[in-house]
Amino acid sequence: MKTPLLTLAILALTMNFLSAQHVRISGLLMDSTASKPVEFATVALLKDGKITEGVTADAKGRFVFAKVAPGVYIVQASLMGYTSKTFGPVHADKEDVEIGVIKLAAAAQNLKEVTVSEQKALFEERSDRMVYNAEKDISIKGGDATDVLKKIPSIAVDIEGNVQLRGSGNIKVLINNKPSNVVARSVSEALKQIPADIIKQVEVITSPSAKYDAEGTAGIINIITKKNTLKGTNGSISPNFGQWNNWPNASISHRNKGLTLSANGGFSNWKNKRYMQQLRTFTNGDTVTNQDQMQWINGRGKNFYGTFNADLDIDSLNRIGAGINYYNGINTNRFDITFDESSQGVSGQYFQRDMRRTYDWQGATVNFDYTRLFKKPKRELALLMMYSFEGEDSDYDSDVATRENAVYYREKSYNISNNKEGTIQLDFTNPLDSISTLETGTKTIFRKILSDYRISSAIDGSDDFHDMPQQANVFDYAQQVTSAYLVYNRTPKKKWGINLGARYEHTFIQANFLNGTAAFSNNYGNLIPSVSLSRSLKKNQQVRLSYTQRIQRPQFFFLNPYVNQADSKNQYGGNPYLKPELTHSVEANYSVSIKQTSINASFFLRQTNNAIESISSVDSTGVLKQIFQNVAENSAYGLNLSANTKLMKQWTVNGSLNLFYNVLESAELKTRNADWMYRINLNSTIDFGKGIKAQLFGFYNSPRVNLQGSYGGFGFYNIVIQKEVLKKKGTIGFGYDNPFNRRIRWKNDFVGANFVQTQDVAMYRRGWRLNLKYEFGQVSGGQRQKKRISNDDKKSGEGNN
Numbered sequence: 001m002k003t004p005l006l007t008l009a010i011l012a013l014t015m016n017f018l019s020a021q022h023v024r025i026s027g028l029l030m031d032s033t034a035s036k037p038v039e040f041a042t043v044a045l046l047k048d049g050k051i052t053e054g055v056t057a058d059a060k061g062r063f064v065f066a067k068v069a070p071g072v073y074i075v076q077a078s079l080m081g082y083t084s085k086t087f088g089p090v091h092a093d094k095e096d097v098e099i100g101v102i103k104l105a106a107a108a109q110n111l112k113e114v115t116v117s118e119q120k121a122l123f124e125e126r127s128d129r130m131v132y133n134a135e136k137d138i139s140i141k142g143g144d145a146t147d148v149l150k151k152i153p154s155i156a157v158d159i160e161g162n163v164q165l166r167g168s169g170n171i172k173v174l175i176n177n178k179p180s181n182v183v184a185r186s187v188s189e190a191l192k193q194i195p196a197d198i199i200k201q202v203e204v205i206t207s208p209s210a211k212y213d214a215e216g217t218a219g220i221i222n223i224i225t226k227k228n229t230l231k232g233t234n235g236s237i238s239p240n241f242g243q244w245n246n247w248p249n250a251s252i253s254h255r256n257k258g259l260t261l262s263a264n265g266g267f268s269n270w271k272n273k274r275y276m277q278q279l280r281t282f283t284n285g286d287t288v289t290n291q292d293q294m295q296w297i298n299g300r301g302k303n304f305y306g307t308f309n310a311d312l313d314i315d316s317l318n319r320i321g322a323g324i325n326y327y328n329g330i331n332t333n334r335f336d337i338t339f340d341e342s343s344q345g346v347s348g349q350y351f352q353r354d355m356r357r358t359y360d361w362q363g364a365t366v367n368f369d370y371t372r373l374f375k376k377p378k379r380e381l382a383l384l385m386m387y388s389f390e391g392e393d394s395d396y397d398s399d400v401a402t403r404e405n406a407v408y409y410r411e412k413s414y415n416i417s418n419n420k421e422g423t424i425q426l427d428f429t430n431p432l433d434s435i436s437t438l439e440t441g442t443k444t445i446f447r448k449i450l451s452d453y454r455i456s457s458a459i460d461g462s463d464d465f466h467d468m469p470q471q472a473n474v475f476d477y478a479q480q481v482t483s484a485y486l487v488y489n490r491t492p493k494k495k496w497g498i499n500l501g502a503r504y505e506h507t508f509i510q511a512n513f514l515n516g517t518a519a520f521s522n523n524y525g526n527l528i529p530s531v532s533l534s535r536s537l538k539k540n541q542q543v544r545l546s547y548t549q550r551i552q553r554p555q556f557f558f559l560n561p562y563v564n565q566a567d568s569k570n571q572y573g574g575n576p577y578l579k580p581e582l583t584h585s586v587e588a589n590y591s592v593s594i595k596q597t598s599i600n601a602s603f604f605l606r607q608t609n610n611a612i613e614s615i616s617s618v619d620s621t622g623v624l625k626q627i628f629q630n631v632a633e634n635s636a637y638g639l640n641l642s643a644n645t646k647l648m649k650q651w652t653v654n655g656s657l658n659l660f661y662n663v664l665e666s667a668e669l670k671t672r673n674a675d676w677m678y679r680i681n682l683n684s685t686i687d688f689g690k691g692i693k694a695q696l697f698g699f700y701n702s703p704r705v706n707l708q709g710s711y712g713g714f715g716f717y718n719i720v721i722q723k724e725v726l727k728k729k730g731t732i733g734f735g736y737d738n739p740f741n742r743r744i745r746w747k748n749d750f751v752g753a754n755f756v757q758t759q760d761v762a763m764y765r766r767g768w769r770l771n772l773k774y775e776f777g778q779v780s781g782g783q784r785q786k787k788r789i790s791n792d793d794k795k796s797g798e799g800n801n
Contacts, residue, residue, distance in 0.1 A: 025045070087102050144247065177222060333358075415560075437488075440486045448477075476513075540592060736768050
């Protein structure tokens with residue numbers, strides 16, 4: 001027993017002696033103006049004027065000399081664009097030395113002599129997300145955010161602007177890591193308000209960690225807009241014109257020392273045109289009835305948005321920021337409908353309907369944030385507060401006429417609603433060592449929704465309208481979500497990294513009705529785990545395995561009980577009694593880079609219980625109603641495969657395949673629907689030199705299933721040519737969408753307990769774009785990124801036109 005103890009004692013003394021012969025020297029590099037870490041600078045350790053050792057600072061500006069022999073040293077830091085800085089003398093004796101912060105000053109440069117040759121790839125795979133660098137894609141200019149999302153491998157956007165991620169529309173869309181009321185109300189309408197020109201990147205996070213709000217089902221799409229962080233006054237002007245959309249926008253920013261002021265705004269004036277023939281057969285007892293409805297839709301919309309932000313670096317460790325985002329829009333669709341009904345060869349109801357449906361909204365988001373850094377690198381405390389409000393008027397009016405165009409019935413309705421939301425959030429990040437961090441935080445969200453709707457009619461076709469109180473209501477809905485999370489993250493260079501977290505959320509709901517419907521309340525708690533393992537392998541390979549369980553709550557679009565019956569034979573509305581969805585998601589990701597080619601493959605499995613689906617039913621009079629219900633289980637498993645390569649120096653090609661099997665099943669409705677679905681993307685860019693580039697893009701979406709049928713498949717393609725002018729400060733681009741197809745056509749099929757329905761739809765999408773842009777200002781410097789509130793726990797609406 002003594003021999004082992006003696007051996008251990010000698011070993012301990014030896015290790016202590018050896019460690020005493022070396023000390024550790026560490027420090028942090030910061031930009032002297034922007035007070036942000038200086039990434040990947042070269043740091044040398046000099047003794048007697050000679051370099052003894054060299055290291056590279058990490059992404060946080062941290063550098064470490066792990067084993068330094070006792071002595072007196074000089075530390076020298078250098079990086080292109082900065083003036084080299086020396087610090088010392090540093091006395092390395094028996095104890096480790098923490099130098100602290102070394103500030104580097106930006107070097108004065110003649111910009112005409114600087115050539116930047118390295119370019120970001122169009123798509124980047126990171127440890128927890130896929131990033132699409134939209135600012136590098138010329139084919140999206142002059143469009144809106146839907147044109148941007150169409151380019152991303154795992155995302156599908158239909159003609160109406162509805163978005164799906166890996167076959168699921170149950171996603172959360174953030175703008176600059178923040179929620180937006182207009183996004184929560186309708187994703188498709190929100191995307192139309194964001195010009196593609198201002199989008200810098202789009203991040204797709206399919207397995208969010210516990211740090212994020214309990215986003216359910218498919219994942220998070222984070223749209224990051226361009227921010228001008230350059231010193232001085234800078235900006236851009238982009239007057240864009242098109243056959244279907246005009247999108248003028250501009251931005252300006254001013255930065256001096258620690259103060260940054262920025263503003264941007266834009267206006268959209270768009271239109272669309274489509275038609276649909278709907279054939280429906282339904283049974284009532286032994287009677288079979290056929291309905292043939294033809295409708296032409298002409299839509300127009302105007303959207304305005306504007307943002308202003310102010311950020312102040314009080315000192316190198318303290319920063320405050322505030323901002324406001326305002327938006328205003330109106331969307332009007334005019335319907336010319338002809339309806340013909342027959343039963344057993346006998347002509348029945350016939351009418352012509354002239355209808356106008358309008359959505360008019362405006363809202364704003366105000367935010368304030370404070371960030372406190374510490375002398376210990378990576379330690380950070382952030383306090384974020386946000387308040388948003390939105391008002392919307394939704395109304396319609398319709399005239400119903402006979403075959404002889406005599407109006408015999410008129411109806412009009414309005415729905416006034418407002419949505420208020422307040423958030424307070426506190427996050428703390430603490431490094432445990434050089435490769436491990438512990439993150440914790442708490443958050444509370446307060447939501448208040450009020451919806452007031454009325455319907456009136458004139459049964460003789462006159463202007464003498466009378467209210468229909470039996471179809472009116474006031475819906476008052478309040479929700480509070482309080483949460484806390486804890487996340488441990490460890491990222492060693494040559495071993496498996498781990499991200500392990502848990503989040504607890506408690507939800508309080510209270511709803512009241514004016515028309516006598518019983519009020520209800522609901523309180524529930526959820527513990528949400530997440531785990532992710534990742535590792536970098538040899539030859540530029542990386543693997544990642546992840547599991548997450550998320551909860552997703554329905555938002556206003558799904559909850560509003562207002563039934564829109566502008567089309568008397570096709571009505572839809574929300575359901576205030578909806579419960580949240582719960583999703584389990586597993587993913588395995590592999591990526592590799594081989595010379596000029598990068599390949600990424602993701603295998604995923606997703607199971608959603610208590611899934612919210614739009615359920616259609618037809619009553620005895622032939623009226624179809626669509627109401628959201630918790631009646632299904634939604635399962636999907638499949639593969640995302642994407643590749644990016646350079647066929648030659650000037651020619652880049654990106655392609656992707658999204659293939660998955662989707663199963664929807666409802667025990668309550670005794671319905672099951674399943675099928676394979678896919679999406680193919682192809683993007684090719686050629687650089688002809690002298691500032692001239694051309695890009696060709698196309699995709700095809702296969703038919704996709706829902707619980708009661710399927711939506712048809714369709715394709716889209718465009719070509720763009722761009723030329724740099726005015727010494728590269730300006731660009732002129734011309735694009736053409738679907739040059740060989742005037743219309744995009746598809747077919748939808750639905751089946752219910754007593755009906756079968758087919759829709760043949762065509763949208764006019766061939767059109768031109770003229771994209772112009774001019775940039776002004778000077779170039780130098782940058783600033784650190786700040787935190788933003790992200791209320792990503794709500795199921796977003798897909799909109800209806």
